[in-house]
Amino acid sequence: MDKLKIGVVGAGFIGQVHLEILSTFPDVQIAGVMDVEKGRAKAVAERFNAKVYDDLKQMREAGVDAVYITSPNRTHFDYAMQALELGFNVFCEKPMTVSLKDALELEKKVKEKGVVFQVGHNRRFAYVYKFMKQKIEEGQVKPLSFQIKMNRGELLNPPWTSDRNYTGGFLFESTIHLFDMVRWLLGEIEEMYVLGKKSVYPDIDDWAIAMRLKNGLIGTFTSCAHASWMIPFERVEVYGEHNMLMNEEMEKVHFCKGLGKEVESHDFMKVDFKEKWGYVEENRLFIDCVKEKKAPPVAVSDGVAVIRIIDACYKAVESGNAHVRMEG
Ligand SMILES: NC(=O)c1ccc[n+]([C@@H]2O[C@H](COP(=O)([O-])OP(=O)(O)OC[C@H]3O[C@@H](n4cnc5c(N)ncnc54)[C@H](O)[C@@H]3O)[C@@H](O)[C@H]2O)c1
Structure with missing residues (x-):
């Protein structure tokens, strides 16, 4: 079975929650970690047997299929746009963006690229x-x-x-x-x-x-x-x-x-808490949607609406x- 390769941008609290859950899925390989704090990126990558990357382009070239954007709020838009441009499937933590203008631009990009884009409304x-x-x-x-x-x-x-x-x-x-x-x-x-x-x-x-x-x-x-x-x-x-x-x-x-x-x-x-807060199910559904090329349960339009x-x-x-x- 080919495992789906996952990367994470932002290896702090919620990034690690997602990684802990993903590490229990037999059909997922945690492949890449990015974080501005290099020490944290290295420690988290070691913990999950993954590699550290300096940017999304490198991660994509290494064959990573989907990326989790779990860095601070204001960085989500730029990372999401870059990830979509590179052809990644994307799980983006809330808030999807911090302005309506950016949210609408992102929605346009998601439609253009036709990949799976799920928002973290757990x-x-x-x-x-x-x-x-x-x-x-x-x-x-x-x-x-x-x-x-x-x-x-x-x-x-x-x-x-x-x-x-x-x-x-x-x-x-x-x-x-x-x-x-x-x-x-x-x-x-x-x-x-x-x-x-x-x-x-x-x-x-x-x-x-x-x-x-x-x-x-x-x-x-x-x-x-x-x-x-x-x-x-x-x-x-x-x-x-x-x-x-x-x-x-x-x-x-x-x-x-x-x-x-x-x-x-x-x-x-x-x-x-990973179960009762809904994190396990949102991760499972995201992976299934990527594998089956299905529409995600929390779409970019939901991100725009809130x-x-x-x-x-x-x-x-x-x-x-x-x-x-x-x-x-
Ligand atoms: N859905 C939820 O229940 C939930 C819960 C917690 C946090 N969040 C969201 O997730 C995001 C992260 O929150 P957190 O609590 O994990 O914060 P955190 O501070 O614990 O982790 C953020 C990580 O991102 C890194 N980072 C900072 N700037 C970066 C950049 N430009 N590029 C790459 N990495 C960068 C930091 O070094 C840190 O490791 C926030 O947007 C937050 O709103 C969602």
């Missing part, structure tokens, strides 16, 4: 959110309204997390995952009323957004960056007619079946025009 494969999606699809909960929050404890560690030049903005950090959940679980946004302010840090670190979806659902979405890591910092609550769904991060999910009825709860505390929402939020706050009507 929540779609997390146990808690798959459970919610299933209950909604089965009609056991017919969503009418919702409340969503995604908090961070601080923007102190590492210090660059409060620097918008580095991250693209606080909303491009973990918050982006929950914008993806709005679309994936509940539907496309029609209009938003967006409030944001700088409370503690130089970046806008408090957001309160009211949403109306195209299917008529209404809901609220908040994200704050100075909440002190009080658990649960990530929660989606979906309200039906006297029933509801709710999660506590990736650890627990609850389904309240109705007035006076039982609550079905699932606890994933003991499950390995960046369009974030772009609209920043424009709303910066222009002082809080009301946003989404295009399309």
